[in-house]
Amino acid sequence: MRPSRLAARERAAKRAPARRTVSASALVMATTLAALMVHTTPAGATDLLQLYSEAQNRDALIASARSAYLANIEALPQARAALLPQVTARWGAVNTHYGSGNVSNTFVSSGYGLTLTQPIFHWDSWQSYQQGKLTVASAEASFAQAEQDLILRVATAYFDVLAAQDDLALAGTHKQAIAEQLASAKRNFEVGNATIVDANEAQASFDQATAQEIAAQNTLDVRRAAFARIVGHPVGSLATLRAGATLPSPQPNNVADWVAQAEQANYAVQLQTLTLETARRETSKAKSGYMPSVDLVAAGAHSNVGNANSLLTSSMSSPSSQGSGPSSAGQIGIQISIPIFSGGAVQSKMRQTLALEDKAMTDLDDARRLAVFNARQSYLGVSSGLAQVKALEAAEQSAQSSVASNKLGYQVGIRINADVLNAEDKLFTTRRDLAKARYSTLLSSLQLKASAATLVDTDLQLLNALLTENPEASAAMAGAREATPASAGAGLPARGVRPGITAPPMRR
Known part of the structure; x- marks a missing residue:
């Protein structure tokens, strides 16, 4: 039975719809998401979009990236000035x-x-002007990458807190179950139906469960503090993942398509491509010593x-x-x-720029390999995560049956207390692994899109539609769950323009 306080809150929510402050991009998608958000988030909990909107204005890293972007785009007018009258x-x-x-x-x-x-005619000034264009393109790619990184950091921190909350709740549930078994073992010992060994084993398991609960509380406090660093204030109650929520599968469901996209569009690849082009311009500029x-x-x-x-x-x-x-x-x-002799400075500059050009080519090759690796790893994380969630849900049901069977067997005398304790431990571990697998799968789906440079605010909105306020969410983790078959997730959009940022063209 739900607490009366929650029921009153739900009645109040029906009378007056909750107001939420969302980002401008969230408002654009409001109509589309209305059909997706079957379970809304009442005002009592903060959801993923609200915290992301706050992080956009308060996170120090994105503020630094924004300032760096504004500073770097001034390279173009400064380089253009050398071509204009003085x-x-x-x-x-x-x-x-x-x-x-x-x-x-x-x-x-x-x-x-x-x-x-x-x-x-100043060949070096003309090449500097072309390098200014590349610097602006690099600044745009770097800021877009910082925006993408903010999405990942907010989502990771959010689901880390939810996972820690689940761990704490599951640890409390596990501790309570062990406490009941300890009390039963003591009663049986007092009436002579069991030995002191059963009571000692139960006491040891209870002490271990207490230590696990303390560790889970510490982990939750640390993760909340890490989240507060991003959003700029302590986080309160969070909307939790809806029980039985359908986890999205990658679309297209083909690793080769994601790898091909990541190899060309990944922001690290874009930045290294621009770095290589800048190095080539620097080599051409060095030739001005002969002109x-x-x-x-x-x-x-x-x-x-x-x-x-x-x-x-x-x-x-x-x-x-x-x-x-x-x-x-x-x-x-x-x-x-007309330059005649510069003491060998021109020849030395040429050798230096050619070496830097070779370095840029090597770094570009490494960036492409890393992008391919990240795409493959994230894709496997999503696909294997979906399968793991399904398997753990089945394992949870089996573990629940095992606990019930061992308790009954202990009551009739065909099982010992250690069997019940082992079954409780397996159930606790399975539920904890299931919660982590669900969050890990969702994060892998975001990381997959990030590897292909297609991660945008809309992807957070789709995840936010899977959240709901549930004070007993952790308890729901301990109960039976509906199956979570893979569904069609967000597709692989073509590489285009991010909000407020023009993606630099690829250069070969």
Whole structure:
């Protein structure tokens, strides 16, 4: 029977639908998810989407990645500036004192000038401009990868907390069952129907169950603290995985398709591809040490020179001694600079850039291999996880039957207390493994999409539809579950544009 408090909460939920704050992307998908969310999450528990929305605004890593993105995209306008006209203005004033014999005079000169330089041919500047484009593309890919990583970190932390809650609840249930068996063993010993060995074995199992419960509580506290680091505040009650929820299977259900997608679209592969292209541009830029540079130069100047002091002797009062008047000058022309010898710096730079280019090619090959490995591993994690969940559900039913049979056998005297304790341990272990297998399968499905660079907010929304508030969720883990056959999950979308980020084109 459910507590009256839960019943009152459900009645209140029927009268006034719960309000939830979700991200902008969640609002876009609200209509689609309405049909999926058969079991809604009342206001008493925080669901996956709510915490993800908070993490987007409060997580330090995504905030750092956002700032890094904004900083790195400035590389393009800075590189473009070297191709645009450079205008310089100058102004100056000089006070000159002249003295010779009995003649002393002071001249004040001032002037201003303007110089315009338009680069016509600078091979290194052009290559730097192309590298600026690559830097922007790398910044976009890095930020998209950080967004994808945030989804994984939030989902992992969320399901880690749920798994720890299940472990704690199962440990408490297991401890209670052992306590009942201990009490029974003591009663049987007191009336002479059992030996002290049964009571001692039950006491040892009870002590071990108590230690397991303490460890489970510690694990839950640690995982809640880890989750709080991401969302920026302590997490309260969480919506739990609905009993009998159908776990999604990978679509397409073919590892070769996921591997092919990951080999080309994985963000680590994209970043290494851009790094290789940047290294090639750096090698081309190093060749500018052999090339001339051409500039269009235009300049204009105006100066004033005057005699600021009367002559000390009348004999020097000639017109030429009164200083010259204002003057102006202008010029325009082509300036060509040809490098002749740089002490071997150009050759050394070429050797360096070629070595870095080889390194980038090797790193790209390794990134592709790692992407393929991650895709295969995640795909196997989903497919084997679904099979494992099904097998553990059958094992749970068998373990429950074993416990009941051993208890009955102990009562009639054909089983000993150790048999009952072993059966209880197997049931506890099976239920714990089943809970972990369900969460691990869901996380593997997200990791599979991340390996192919197709993980987006919508995937969290689909998982959120599997959650519901249930204060007795852990107790449900101890009860019979419905079968969870594989269903059609989210497919493998074509590589496109992430929200707010333009995916960089692949380069070969």
